[in-house]
Amino acid sequence: MKPKKKKEILKKKESPRAIGKEYSFFEDVFDVARQIPKGRVTSFGAIANYLGTKLSARMVGWAMNGAHQANPPVPAQRVVNRNGMLTGKAHFSTPTKMEELLAKEKVEVKNDTVVDFEKLFWDPAKELEI
DNA sequence: CGTGTGACCGGCG
């Protein structure tokens, strides 16, 4: 947890490649995703909202595209759409990997959808308090 | 530099 930064990161994006490393919106998404408490889940919209791009939740999901490939690994299984559906399960090693991971987190998954999603919902904008 | 795409979301028919 790092109460600093926050929007500071998205201030102006000073040439991501100029750094020579991955340093951009991705890191923000990854960082937020990593801050998701165990046994909790969040939605793309929530992350997008936290990042200030709620109107473009698509990019969040798109960013997650490299999340399962990022280092350190990002618990992408805790990130689902606003319906609580495991939309990105297909992007995991195995189609069942996502619900398996969630199952280990004591998160019930029924029909590719998180049970009690509303209760397990973790809003970064609130928890992290922008 | 321009075009395409993306694990979405919300509104409208």
Add this chain to the structure above:
DNA sequence: ACGCCGGCCACAC
């Protein structure tokens, strides 16, 4: 109630 369409931002080709 369901389905389709547009939109927004960032990144890769």
